[in-house]
Amino acid sequence: MINTLSRIIRTGILTETYPSPADASPELEGLQKDLRKILGRALCIRHVDAGSCNGCELEIQALNNPYYNLEGIGIKFVASPRHADLLLVTGPVSVNMEEPLKRTLDAVPDPKIVIAVGDCGACGGVFGNNYASRGCVANVIPVHRTITGCPPSPMAILGAIRSAVIGE
Numbered sequence: 075m076i077n078t079l080s081r082i083i084r085t086g087i088l089t090e091t092y093p094s095p096a097d098a099s100p101e102l103e104g105l106q107k108d109l110r111k112i113l114g115r116a117l118c119i120r121h122v123d124a125g126s127c128n129g130c131e132l133e134i135q136a137l138n139n140p141y142y143n144l145e146g147i148g149i150k151f152v153a154s155p156r157h158a159d160l161l162l163v164t165g166p167v168s169v170n171m172e173e174p175l176k177r178t179l180d181a182v183p184d185p186k187i188v189i190a191v192g193d194c195g196a197c198g199g200v201f202g203n204n205y206a207s208r209g210c211v212a213n214v215i216p217v218h219r220t221i222t223g224c225p226p227s228p229m230a231i232l233g234a235i236r237s238a239v240i241g242e
Contacts, residue, residue: 116148117239120158120182124175124211125201126165129225130192134162136228149235155181160235163215166194166201167208179215187238189219191231196220 121134137144144150152158155178167175179188190211193199198209211217219238221230 116150117160117235118150118152118158119160119162119235120152120155120178121162121164122171122175122178124163124165124171124195124214125168125207126192126194130164130195133225133228133231134164134191137231142228142232155179156183158182158186160187160189160238162189162191162231163211163217164191164195166198167211167214169206169208172208172214175211175214187219188215188217189221189234189238190217191221191234192226193222193224196222199224 121131123131136142138151155161159182161179161182163175179186188211190196194201195211198207198213201207201209203209203213208214212220219234221234223230
């Protein structure tokens with residue numbers, strides 16, 4: 075016990091300091107203000123993994139951390155497609171996910187927006203069309219925006235959500 079305590083005292087604090095609000099990216103702040111002004115209410119997103127490698131899911135999950143502060147600007151992920159305004163689809167659509175993806179889109183109330191995330195969602199990626207994959211999301215359901223990148227950055231995802239909502 076004494077060895078552990080003496081090692082802690084010798085080493086000191088190794089954690090980084092908490093970033094101040096002044097350290098936030100001006101690009102991120104502008105994007106947040108735009109979304110807050112446009113929406114005026116919460117934007118509800120339903121995420122569907124149609125067969126991805128989970129790289130895009132990690133970046134989407136990063137949007138929920140305090141740096142991007144999605145909840146603070148009125149964007150939240152919902153479990154039911156009946157409560158969603160926007161459908162965020164990742165990965166190439168596998169044969170087994172084709173029908174559930176169509177049903178999920180049918181359950182989203184109008185007006186609905188669909189965004190295909192990542193190279194796999196945009197063009198099929200390395201998987202393409204084969205016996206187990208239908209390829210890109212647009213081969214199965216209509217898509218309003220695509221985000222390229224393997225995986226795309228959280229800022230790219232947030233920017234695509236903004237452009238889809240305002241209709242750019």
